[in-house]
Structures are given as structure tokens and as C-alpha cells.
Amino acid sequence: MVMSENAAGLLSIGVLVAALALIHAPLGDYIARVVTARSHSRVERALYRAGGVHPDAEQSPRAYALSVLGFAAAGIAVLMALQIGQGLLPLDRDLPGVPFWMAFNTAVSFVTNTNWQPYAGESTMGFAVQMTGLAVQNFVSAAVGIAVAIALIRGFTRERHGSLGNFWVDVVRITVRVLLPLAFLAALVLLAGGVVQTFTDTAFTGLSGHRQVLTGGPVASQEAIKQLGTNGGGFFNANSAHPFENPTGFTNLFQIFLLLLIPVALTRTLGSLLGDRRHGYAVLGAMTILWAVSLAVTTWAEVAGHSQVARAAGAAMEGKEARFGEWVSALFAVGTTGTSTGAVNASHDSLTPAGGGAVLVNMMLGEIAPGGVGSGVYGILIMAILTVFVAGLMVGRTPELLGKKIGARQMTYVALYLLATPVLVLTGTAAAIARDSTLDALGNPGGHGFSEVLYAYASAANNNGSAFGGLTVTSDFFQITLAGAMLLGRLIPIVLVLLLAGSLARQGRVPSTAGTLPTHTPLFAGMLVGVIVIMTGLTYVPALALGPIAEALA
């Protein structure tokens, strides 16, 4: 007996949630132990010696931020060199060097954990670039995000302290002790599930009698970290819709699990490090509400197929993989946009207007449902500060979060953080849409075409990396402005978060009393959701009205 689509869809969601519920706690606690451990392993010592780092020396917020910036700059330079000069590398599959601005865009994209891909993987990047360049950044850009989140948490846990830890130690430990072992295990599971791992192509004669060459590659190993690190950059152009990247329903669900795993686990890490597990749960609760509502809207839109074309065809299946169906495509789309992953197993351009709008809003929320690795936690903590600032006054105290006062200095950092991404998304979209040449790059006219542009800048500035599709982004204008959006959308918030963390760490702690606004209750989680939704809505509704809203209501 074949299970109905709806039952299978619900079962998939149930299995996913159960698996995350089971694993996030031990993993989160493990990450907390890793970042607080005192000893260094032999491998780590060797790395510190090689890099000239004193692993037990702590860094000031300024030094920590400069390390992040320096590391990013170096990463971009190396990645660009690898791409442009890939002809000189082994395993280049005779591919030419990547053009300058595309190389720049791609380098920025992978360093910023965005993994926006203006190129087709199989026909642009050789194995060497994929393995030594892109995959390396998949690990370390994820580690940077987690390190920054940990630094912010230290801001809350430390008292009258001038430093935030050591960036190099944090990145090395997270990579060596967390990401590498997890990615290794995940790759094995993916291999077992049928994802390819090879250096050769497969040639065969198809049913039509034509000879075809199917590009292979070391896919499974890349695929694991692509999802685990909420990177999303596909080995192949079709990303997780490609049967070599994502062959079966099992690998599909497993990939969704992987991309949600660390963001969810980090809420546990937050609770553990704060010694306030319930605050971690409140944060996770808020994330879950946003995720669940988004999933409900998207699934409803896709399954009910609210567009005329879809109704005519019997289902909204255009642009989606028949292997996965509407339910799981919606689940994947919501997971990948809610986590800043940006991997796709369906064309988001082909989602129904409401579904496409929902995943777009997911990114506009600021990637916090549950967000990218690290960036989800620091993003939602920023929103939590905003929440206590507005609502906290209503209990008759000057605002505080987790025992730290939110004064003018803290509010300045938060205010700039809140400004950064909307400015990039809206000015980018406005600048692009005002150009005549953009009209030729659009895949569709009218509201849908507008959505394509808005989606591109929302994806870049929020470091998601998924593409709506349709829009041709290979012009220098798009390469440069989107790279700018990715770079600024990543680094400005990180620098502000680190400065904020520093100002929090320097403070003493205000003890919690009955007069303190509790930040571990369902009421707080609800307020947090309300503030996030209202802030996002107020910022983006005018733009959304001209795209997805107008389309969805038609």
C-alpha cells in the first residue's frame, strides 16, 4: 500500500523534528565543552605553532574583530587566486580560469558563508578548486560564524572582563573538534545513501541512442559540510536537485536534518554556557514558531497549488523534483532559507507566489529561524536585545538582558546591526531595478521579475545564497553589487556583534529579581517572535507588496 502524499509529508516532518530533538542537546553540550576546554590537542598545537598563535592569550573585542576581518581578506585572496589560476592546478578537468569578477563574487560568497553561485559548478570549477578552495571555506566560514556567536555569549557570561577569547583558537577547535568529525560521519551516511564520491565521469549511451557523459566528482564529502555548515554551495549547478548530490528521499531528509542540526544545537550551547538552559529553550522556541509558521504557509501554498497554472496542471510541480514531491520540497525550501544555507532541491522561482514569498521572508527575518551556524544565535540575540529594550521598559526597569544593561552604547551597536541588512537589500534592489539593463536580465516580467531581483539581494545580504532563479546575474553589475551585499551583510554585523560583546563583557552583572523581565518564558519567546515579525514586516512590506504579495493575491 502506498502512503498518501500528505501522510508521507507529515511523517517526514515528524521524523526530522524527532531526530533534531534527540541530537541537539548532546551536540550542543559538546560544543559548549569544546569552546570552554582548557587543553589543546596535538594537532591544534601544531596548527597554533604554524600560525604563530599563542593559544592561551585572549583577545580584546577589537583584536578579535580584526582577526575575523583579516581571516576573511586572506580567504578571499586565496580563493580568487585558486579560481583564476585553476589551469595550473591538478585535477582541473581542463577548465579555463574563472573570470575576475565572477571569481571575486564566488570568493566573497564562500568566505561569507553565503555560497551564492553565479556559475555552474560542474562546468566552471575543477576538483582542486572545489576541494582545496570552496570546501575549505565551507568549513572555516562556518567555524567563524560559530566563533562569533560564542564570543557574544561570552559577552553575556563574563563580568568586568576586557577580552572575548581567542579567535584563532575558537575557529581551529570548532573546525577540528566539531565540524570535521561531524562532516566525516555525515559524508559516510550520504555515501551509503548513494551520493557519488569519485574523480571520474561516467559515459553511457542513453535510451535515445545518444552518448552522454555524466560529470562525477568528490561530491559526498562536499555535500556533508555544505549542509552542516549552512553553506549551500552545490557541487553541481542543480544543487540538491541533482541526483548525484541528492539521490533519494532518505538523503533528501538527511540533508535537511544536517542543515538544521548545528543551528538548533547552538541554542543548547547558548543555554549551557549561560547556565540558563531555559533561555536556550525560549530562543529555540521563538525560532521554532517562525520556522513552523513559514513551513505551514509554504506547504499550504505548494500543496494547495494556489496558482492558475498549477491548478491547470493538477499540482504545483513545475520546477520541482518528482522524486521529492511538494511536501518535502517545501520542507527543504523552508529549512534552507531559514538557515542561511541556500542549498535548493527545487527551483524557488517555481514555488507558488505565496510559497516563494514565504521563503523570501524567511531570509528577510535576518536568518534566525533557526539561522545560519552561529549567525542564527547572534542574530536572534540581537533581536532579543531589541525586545527587552522595548518591552523591558514596560516592567518599569531600564532594559537588561541576561543580567547585562542595555544602554546607549549597546543600543548603538544593535541599531546599526538592524540597519545594515535592510539597507543592503533595499538599496541593492532599488539600484538594480532602476537600471534598464536589468529588465533584460529578468526571467519574468512584472511582479515575478521584481521578486527575482528582491530575492537575489535578500539572499546575498543575509548570506543565504539560494537563488530564486530566472534572473541572470553574470553581468559585472550584479557580480559586484551582490558581492558587496554579501561582504557587508556578513562583516558589518559581525564587527558590531563583537563590539557589542565587548561592551557587555566589561559590565558587571545585575542580579535577577522578581522585578526583572524574565527571558526564559513562553511570554518572552512570543514577544521575541512578535518583535521579529513586526520589524521585518515594517521594513519589507512595501517591497514585498510589489512582488510576492501582489502576485499571491492575484
Place this chain on the structure above:
Amino acid sequence: MTTTSPSPTAPTTQEAGPGGVSGRLILAQTVEQLPAALRKLNPRHLWRSPVMFLVWLGSAATTIAALAQPSLFTAAIAVWLWLTVVFGNLAEAVAEGRGKAQAATLRAARTDTPARRLGPDGGETSVAAAELARDDLVVVEAGEVIPGDGDVVDGVASVDESAITGESAPVIREAGGDRSAVTGGTRVLSDRIVVRITAAAGETFLDRMIGLVEGASRRRTPNEIALSILLTSLTLVFLIAVATLAPMADYSGAPQDVVVLIALLVCLIPTTIGALLSAIGIAGMDRLVRVNVLAMSGRAVEAAGDVSTLLLDKTGTITFGNRQAVRLLPATGIEESRLIDAARTASLADQTPEGRSVVELTERLGAPATPAADETRFVEFTAQTRMSGADLPDGTQVRKGAGTAVSTWLGAPLPDEIAQLVEEVSRSGGTPLVIAVRQTDDASATGVALGVIHLKDVVKPGTRERFGQLRAMGIRTVMVTGDNAVTARAIAEEAGVDDVLAEATPEDKMTYIRREQEGGHLVAMTGDGTNDAPALAAADVGVAMNTGTAAAKEAGNMVDLDSDPTKLIDIVEIGKQLLITRGALTTFSIANDIAKYFAIIPAMFVAAYPSLDRINVMGLATPQSAILSAVIFNALVIIALIPVALRGVRFRAASATSILRRNLAVFGLGGVVVPFAGIKLLDLIVSSIPGIG
């Protein structure tokens, strides 16, 4: 002498209860302050509030547009945008106006009577009060006004301080000790004093008070600054959202008129809180003034909301300050009536509060309220005998006093039973007085200890409940007393305080404050003596009693003109109320935007995307009426909320969670719902205007 009505110059509450203001009064003040609000249209004045400055710019731009291309719609938008600015100014002007009225009455006290300056040779010269310098000595006699702040260095006088405090009962000021401070502008009623001037003209307490109530010396508080930063960044977000909307609208085939974009922008930026923010702050200070407390800075008021430890003086705050007789404990074999009788006799002439309370107690217990027999000779308390009492005509001597004193008088140790009663009373925190009698005509007869009077510090009624409420608000109360630990603990138990600082010296207070602050607590305390000054300065909220020394007043950041230590609790509540009002109106302001989007977005784009009419859930008549209604609502809501800003959101002592729940429901949910109804209602009116509807 304490029952006359408050003097006309007194800044006391003549309106709706303590610190309250009636709605009608606010309305009257609002009308009265219109000219002031119009004067504030000068953009230089608005520069401080970026939100309102942007509205000003929008109004100016819309006016130019209306002049260039006159249309009813554009003109109406221009008018209402200007009104938005005016209404914002009005809120501030009304708040300031209330202070100005008080300042005027205070100024009247600052007369220019000539001061009688004492020269080094003892000769007097007459100089203007404004010419007095620090350390000048001046003579003030009955009927004269004290020319400046200072300390009495010679003499004692009764002084009418009603000009400052509103309290018409005169107070005694004398050289030396903690009652030596006098305030310029107050009047000597009797006797002659010599005052050393401690504040130069222009820097006196009265001058500072005038500056404070006028708001002239008002600086923005830390939280106000932080909130302004948030409001500015929200304004920038909306500015960018609206500015980028222009090219997006062009692409969508729905190019927008600049007037419409400005209208959208003004509706979205947090004008409500932007307009009311400074009025809320001024009104908070004003509410303190109305309970006769002067805060030297807005920062102190804000800190009051954050206070989590209250140091309360036992005497006067927790207890009435006098011990009172509460029980009579007869020894075995002694009839109660005999003890009552003896206690009464021994206390009839005792005019101390303790003595009077013994008489009252005996009367409550049934003793007839008859005066003493004629030839009774009363024995007053002396430091030597440490007893008081009476010698009756029949030769009976009655004495009451501490156990040891009575035992000496009796010439024998107290019986075990009495000693035990004494011990018992002491342990419970009370003060035992032993009553004994002796016959004079029988020298050999030993006297008899009849029993024990239990004197007790009486805790003010309602204290326990009040402290319970404070605890629910997360505030610890600490009782400070000079009593010994046993007594202190017993009273603390009864009053329900959280901690006790017994046998407290000023240094102990200081140490306690430091310890609390190191733990992250904010501490409030009251004090009056010079030796309280360091602790007052260290406390986050230090309330000096107006009767206190100049040093104490200088060290604290608030002065209580009534010198009532229980005020501390009111101060904390006013601080909390100020913060709540700020948060509630911010929430309301932001929540309002949701409805405005539902009004304006379909209005702007329905021509290009007819489907957007489906989000016109309010069914507004035309795009123009929708936009105009939103703008009018946005302006009117400022006026509507002026009373809330001035009076403050209702505050009741409760836990943070329950306060939050209530305010979220009223101002969060209300902020979402109210504008839907308001804009719809305005649209019904506006759409009937030809040319817009």
C-alpha cells in the same frame, strides 16, 4: 499649628490626588500652551529629535509641493503634517508649562531683601542678597527673610519654610548638629540667628529648584538617549524603505507622487513616541515635584525605577518612632487592677510619648480616666535614678523604670519571676519597665515589684503589606537602626523587612551599600545628617531630608521637602512609572504602523496591482482618503496620548511578568487594533469631502 492650609506658594498637589492630574486640567493647559507650541516650530528647536525634525522637513517639502501644484489633497496633507509637528511641540510645551507655573511661585520667594552682613569687627553692613559670597556671615531676626542658603552658626530660631516645602508648620533651626541648615527664601519667625552663607547667589537651593521645575537644566537621561538611538535607526530604516520604494514603484508601473511618499514616511516613523518622549521625562520629574520631592537629575528618577535594595531608617519609616506600652504583665499573686493602677499613677505626670502611652494603655484596660489625687508628688525621671513615678499622700511610693534601677531602689534583687518577665520582653525586641511600690512610713518594709510594662516600637499599619508588594516587584527592604540586634530583629520580623542593619553606624551603611552595588544592585536610601553624606552620595538614589544638613542635601540626588522617609517607596514607583510610560508608548507607536500599512500600501499600488485591494481590509473609500486618514490619525494620536504621557501609565505593585502582561495587552495589542478603528472612522469623515472621497 500644623493644620493651616498650604501656603499659596507651595508646590503641592491641588489637583487629582497626590501626583495626579485631572484630564480637564490637561485640556486647559493644552489650549493655553498652543502659542508656545507654535513658537517651537523653529527647526533649531527640533534638531534634538531626529524623528520630529524629519516630519518638519516633510511638512516643508509638502508645502512647497502644494504651492507648486495646488490640490486639495496635497494641501490637506501639508496642513496635517504641520499639525503633527505642532502637536508634538504641544506635548512638550504643556509638560514644561506645568513646571513654569511652579517656578513662578518659587521665584516670588526669592526676594531682594537686603542682607545684614556681619563684618569681622562685628559691625553690620546692609548688602543686596545677590552680593553675598560664600562664608559671609549674616544676621537674620524675626520677620526677616533668610537671604541665602547657609548654616546657623549662632542662635536658635523657628523658621517658616513653607515657601520651599509647602508645609506651614515652622521648624526649629539651631547652631551645631543636624538642624543647622537654612534655606534662602525662608522666613525667620522668632528669635535671632547668625548664618554662614554656604552657596553663592544664583547657586542656592531655591535657584536650583527653579531651574529643575522649569526644565531649564534638563539633560537627556541615559535611557532616553538609548531610546533615541533606537528611534533614529528605525527612522532611518523607514527612510530607506520609502526612498527605495520610488524606483521599485516606477518599475512596477505605479510611479508615486513625492507627497504620497512623504505621507507614508511620516506615518511609519515613530512620531508618537518621538513627539512625546521629552514630555514623558519632564512629566516624570513633575510627578516627583508634586509629591514634594526634587530630583536633581532625570538620571536619578530613572535609577529609582531600577532600585532593587531599599535602605529604610527604622524610626519614622517603619515604626512611629516612639515606643509605646502594649501590655502589662502582673507578677503572680498581684491583681491586674493593682498593676494597672500603679502603672497609671507612675505615668500620669510623664509627658514623654512612652509615659503617655502607658496612661492610654491603662485606660484601655479599664482604669478610670481620673486625675491624680491632690497632694500627689510626682517624681521626674533623672539620669541618676533612671526612674519616674509618684509619691501618694498615703505614703505609697510608686516607681517605674528599668529592671536594674528598680532593683537598686528596692534594695534587693528582683524576684526570679519578674526577672524572667523582663528577660522575655527584651528578647521579643521590646523594652521592659518594672513597676514597684514601697511604703515610706514603714522603713523596714521592703517594696514589691508588681509587674512589668511591655514597651514596644510600634510598626506602622500596612507596613508589612507594603514591603510584600515591594518584594513582589523584586525590591529588597533593609531596615537600618541604631537598636541592638535582638530588638532590631524582632521589629524586622514584625515589619516583614528582608534584612536588618542593627547598631548601624554611617560606616556600616556605606559598607552595606558598597556590597550591594558590587552584587549589581541599585540602592536607594534616605538620610539627613552630615555623617550620612558619604552614603547618600554612594547610593544610586540618595534622598536627603529637607530638614537635613547642607552636606546631606548636597550629597543626595534628591531632596524630600516634606522630610518623610516613607517617600522612598513613592519615588521608586514614580521612577518605574516613568520607564513604563516610555516603553508603553514606544510599543504603541510601533504597533500602530501595522494598520497604516494596510491603509497606505493598497492605496499606493492598487492601480498597478488591482489584487492589492484585498489587503484594504478597512474598506477605505479612495486611495487619497486612505492616505489622508492615516496621516490625520497619526497626528491626532499624539494629542490623544498627551494625558497618558503627562499622567503616566497606571502603575500597581506587582511582579515584572504580570505588569508586562497587562501593558502588552493594553499598549501592544491596543496599538495594533486601535488604528484600524481610528483610520476607518476618519476615512468615513474624510471621504465625504468632495475632491478626496
